[in-house]
Amino acid sequence: MKRKNVTRVAALTLAGLMAAGSLAGCGESSSQGGSTGGDAKKGKVYYLNFKPEQDAAWQDLAAKYTEETGVQVTVKTAAEGTYEQTLTAEMDKSEAPTLFQVNGPVGLANWKDYCEDLSKSDIYSQLTSQDYGLKDGDAVYGVGYVIETYGIIYNKTLLQKYCDSDFATVKSIDEINSFEKLKTVADEIQANKEALGVDGAFTSAGMEASSDWRFKTHLANLPIYFEYKDEGISSTDAIKGTYLDNYKNIFDLYITDSTCKGSDLANKTGSDAETEFATGKAVFYQNGTWEYGMLTGKDPKSTFEMTDDQLGMLPVYIGVGDEAKQGLCTGCENYWCVNKDASEDDKAATLDFMNWCVTSEVGTTALADDMGFVIPFKAAKEATNVFVKLDNELTANGKTPVSWNFTTMPSENWKNGVGTALTQYAAGTGEWDDVVKAFVDGWKTEYAAANAG
Amino acid sequence: MFGKGAASLPFLVKKERQMIMFKKRARKIYSLIFVLPTLAAFIIGFVYPFFNGIYLSFCKFKTTSNATFVGFDNYIQAFQNEGFLRSFWFTALFVVVSVILINLIAFFVAYVLTLGIRGSNVFRTIFFMPNLVGGIILGYIWQLIFNGILQNFGSNIELDATYGFWGLVILMCWQQAGYMMIIYIAGFQSVPADLYEAARIDGAGKKQVLTSVTLPMMMPSITICTFLTLTNSFKLFDQNLALTNGAPGVVSSSGTMVYQTEMMALNIYKTFYANQNSRGVGQAEGVIFFVLVVVIALAQLYFTRRKEVQQ
Structure with a gap:
């Protein structure tokens, strides 16, 4: 009898707890709204970070902020290439991210309903140029927080070695200022790879997911940039593909003067190319400022030890326009957005945190040194990143930076289609015509699908 | 144990018989309570998402909590x-x-x-x-x-x-x-x-x-x-x-x-x-x-x- 009572009590308690638990779960979401202004001290920050390379640095910075202010900051990072998926899932939770990222106008169209207008915020007023705000009408839904640059990274030591050789027609690195010259250099390096001790002129143009964005997105920016420039537009519902032949020429160069066969590219990864470059097996490597930490070993995950004087970056020449004046590709695809649906306290805390990151000594130092970012804010620290310095130098010398227009690509699906077509073209199982079709016709179809209704 | 009790039912006095009936009812309640956690898990983890999923297939949505009905589109x-x-x-x-x-x-x-x-x-x-x-x-x-x-x-x-x-x-x-x-x-x-x-x-x-x-x-x-x-x-x-x-x-x-x-x-x-x-x-x-x-x-x-x- 006694034992039964115990079980009964236990069972009832358990059932009671469960019911209480589920009720509490339902009640939580009703606490938002109401108060205006919000108390930042009571709020908390949940930042869903886009850049896996900087995860450790963000965790560190968040901890410092919590130590200084007592406000809880959670940083989570989505795995490479899964930001959209992770964000979709996280936004559905009752504890949704208060701070997240979109990559530009197309990304914003996706998440606009969830973005707080930042036009009155402190952080927006801290921008060096209001152009870094992501606007829709009068509202500012995103604030670009990092400016990045990409181009063709080269190994200065090896390229100098080429210039000093008797087979070299180009005798100085400074002479490389057009697609023609670049092709000559690459072809000659490829023909004399044994003499130079390399496996190829270019690192493998890997088409695996960790690397294919270098070609389907970043390289594809160039024909889009020149077409937009011709037409005087900043986005389009149907691309003409005027410069796709030039796109083909540069891609051909990448896959012919390469460390490996075209059919091997389908499975070559980002770290394959990184390793080839950092270990001196290739001279050229298309990538950006964010690679600096890995190549020099400043990133704790890296085992490479390249030095600043070994590294240089060339503009991506594709043989269009005034190439002597062409600069590196510089732009922003990282915009901070604040979740409109977060509680007022959380929103206030988030805005404070963002502002602290770009104005405080600790924040700006971490962004510049630990993450290697150039941030477009008034209080920004000068970055130690050699590629960034180079970009500033080129711009100062009168070169025109190529802007980032890939943020206007219609959808992920479009990028994947072009990527697959490129992979098959590189392997010889597909035709260039398919790349053109996926590029031009696919753009139109995808744009229509993404913007219907 | 229960079977044994039931078999000897006719020989029991009225009070004891009532006691057994009570236990029988209690057993039913117990079994309901014990099935509750699994049932709750099943409803939360399967039944609700399943029907919500069917509903969402008729909607345009970004996150599941924010959907607009669009019919068979x-x-x-x-x-x-x-x-x-x-x-x-x-x-x-x-x-x-x-x-x-x-x-x-x-x-x-x-x-x-x-x-x-x-x-x-x-x-x-x-x-x-x-x-x-x-x-x-x-x-x-x-x-x-x-x-x-x-x-x-x-x-x-x-x-x-x-x-x-x-x-x-x-x-x-x-x-x-x-x-x-x-x-x-x-x-x-x-x-x-x-x-x-x-x-x-x-x-x-x-x-x-x-x-x-x-x-x-x-x-x-x-x-x-x-x-x-x-x-x-x-x-x-x-x-x-x-x-x-x-x-x-x-x-x-x-x-x-x-x-x-x-x-x-x-x-x-x-x-x-x-x-x-x-x-x-x-x-x-x-x-x-x-x-x-x-x-x-x-x-x-x-x-x-x-x-x-x-x-």
């Missing part, structure tokens, strides 16, 4: 999606080939391992082991193996749909055959020895024993195994994602890429994330997929069950 778009239709035929072909191959291999291995040869248990364990490895890992491991071979011929599993198809079949056979083998072994062992003896006395040959004794007696195992392989193959996702990710693709007339080795589940996943308007379409494809799997699985159960015999 998503279903119309789903049926116009070339990739989805292509993935259906690819999946159907894959299912036919893999169900037949997996079951033949598993049946044969089970037969050999019930003959009583030395080391049978070791072999059973080894054959079963691939089943314990996760699909994504398996996919990547086999990708390395296939590419290791194919690169000698200047090719790659992502470049040729034929390689991709057979790659998937080989992978699935390797993974699933061991599990089905265990079920078949149990089936073999449940056939009574006296049936074989009787058949032999009646002068049945080896072939006749197989078709008239073993196979009919094994029908329950065959039902289970075909059901499992059929639904597993139909719903295949991880292995598909890791091994080929749908590649290679063919550009359709509209400029969209139609992936050649993409199975239905993977296509649904990709459609869901294709662009800002495609979540609902992906959801609608998911519902169509569910109906399809249920219909095919029930049909299969009906047909194989009919062949089962009572022991």
Whole structure:
């Protein structure tokens, strides 16, 4: 009898707890709204970070902020290439991210309903140029927080070695200022790879997911940039593909003067190319400022030890326009957005945190040194990143930076289609015509699908 | 304990009888309480998402808590999606080939391992082991193996749909055959020895024993195994994602890429994330997929069950 009572009590308690638990779960979401202004001290920050390379640095910075202010900051990072998926899932939770990222106008169209207008915020007023705000009408839904640059990274030591050789027609690195010259250099390096001790002129143009964005997105920016420039537009519902032949020429160069066969590219990864470059097996490597930490070993995950004087970056020449004046590709695809649906306290805390990151000594130092970012804010620290310095130098010398227009690509699906077509073209199982079709016709179809209704 | 109490019921005095009735009722309440956690989990984890999912397939949405009803739009778009239709035929072909191959291999291995040869248990364990490895890992491991071979011929599993198809079949056979083998072994062992003896006395040959004794007696195992392989193959996702990710693709007339080795589940996943308007379409494809799997699985159960015999 006694034992039964115990079980009964236990069972009832358990059932009671469960019911209480589920009720509490339902009640939580009703606490938002109401108060205006919000108390930042009571709020908390949940930042869903886009850049896996900087995860450790963000965790560190968040901890410092919590130590200084007592406000809880959670940083989570989505795995490479899964930001959209992770964000979709996280936004559905009752504890949704208060701070997240979109990559530009197309990304914003996706998440606009969830973005707080930042036009009155402190952080927006801290921008060096209001152009870094992501606007829709009068509202500012995103604030670009990092400016990045990409181009063709080269190994200065090896390229100098080429210039000093008797087979070299180009005798100085400074002479490389057009697609023609670049092709000559690459072809000659490829023909004399044994003499130079390399496996190829270019690192493998890997088409695996960790690397294919270098070609389907970043390289594809160039024909889009020149077409937009011709037409005087900043986005389009149907691309003409005027410069796709030039796109083909540069891609051909990448896959012919390469460390490996075209059919091997389908499975070559980002770290394959990184390793080839950092270990001196290739001279050229298309990538950006964010690679600096890995190549020099400043990133704790890296085992490479390249030095600043070994590294240089060339503009991506594709043989269009005034190439002597062409600069590196510089732009922003990282915009901070604040979740409109977060509680007022959380929103206030988030805005404070963002502002602290770009104005405080600790924040700006971490962004510049630990993450290697150039941030477009008034209080920004000068970055130690050699590629960034180079970009500033080129711009100062009168070169025109190529802007980032890939943020206007219609959808992920479009990028994947072009990527697959490129992979098959590189392997010889597909035709260039398919790349053109996926590029031009696919753009139109995808744009229509993404913007219907 | 309860049975004993009930049997002695007529000899009990009224008060005691009432006590037992009370206990009986209490037992009912207890059982309800104890079933509650599982029931709650089932409702939260299955019933609610299932119906919510069906509702969402009629909506345009970004996050599930923020949906607008659009009627049958998503279903119309789903049926116009070339990739989805292509993935259906690819999946159907894959299912036919893999169900037949997996079951033949598993049946044969089970037969050999019930003959009583030395080391049978070791072999059973080894054959079963691939089943314990996760699909994504398996996919990547086999990708390395296939590419290791194919690169000698200047090719790659992502470049040729034929390689991709057979790659998937080989992978699935390797993974699933061991599990089905265990079920078949149990089936073999449940056939009574006296049936074989009787058949032999009646002068049945080896072939006749197989078709008239073993196979009919094994029908329950065959039902289970075909059901499992059929639904597993139909719903295949991880292995598909890791091994080929749908590649290679063919550009359709509209400029969209139609992936050649993409199975239905993977296509649904990709459609869901294709662009800002495609979540609902992906959801609608998911519902169509569910109906399809249920219909095919029930049909299969009906047909194989009919062949089962009572022991």
